[in-house]
Amino acid sequence: MTIDSSQTERRKHERYQVPNLVVALPKKSSAQIARIINISEGGMAVRYLDQNDWLGPANKIDVLANSNFFMTNIPISSVRDFKVENDISFSIISERQCCLKFGELTPEQHKQLDEFILNYTAGQA
Structure with a gap:
């Protein structure tokens, strides 16, 4: 994937990689x-x-990490959506990436998000 260095970094929070399968x-x-x-x-x-x-x-989205961790009704808005270049040139499968911004989270949702980052991520992205 090519990154356009002319775009200004607007993130206010550190991003953390999610190494295992977690779905939204x-x-x-x-x-x-x-x-x-x-x-x-x-x-x-x-x-x-x-x-x-x-x-x-x-x-809104739901997040499922495993049978023990589930976050529901997370308010979001789309910031950007783009096609991801495939590393395998002959692949017919095409992926897109959607960047989402969280809306106003409840105290319980903040607590769940903190728990998720602590237990289901693997270092900064």
Whole structure:
């Protein structure tokens, strides 16, 4: 993936890599899952198969790390969505990345997010 160095860094929080499979699911009628790439106190980046509009009109998502960790109704807004270049030139699978900003979180959601970053991430992205 090529990074445009002319864009100004706007993040206010450190991002942390999510090494294991953790999924995000938009709150809409026909949603596909997306894999969380990194997360911070301010938002997250997810990757999904380039089949349709992943987020659509949804303004909340659920996050599932395993059968013991589940965050629901996380308010979000899309900051950026772009096609990810595939390292395998002959692959027919295309991915997109969606960068999300968290909205106003409840105290319980803040607590869950802190727990998630502590237990399910592996260093800064």
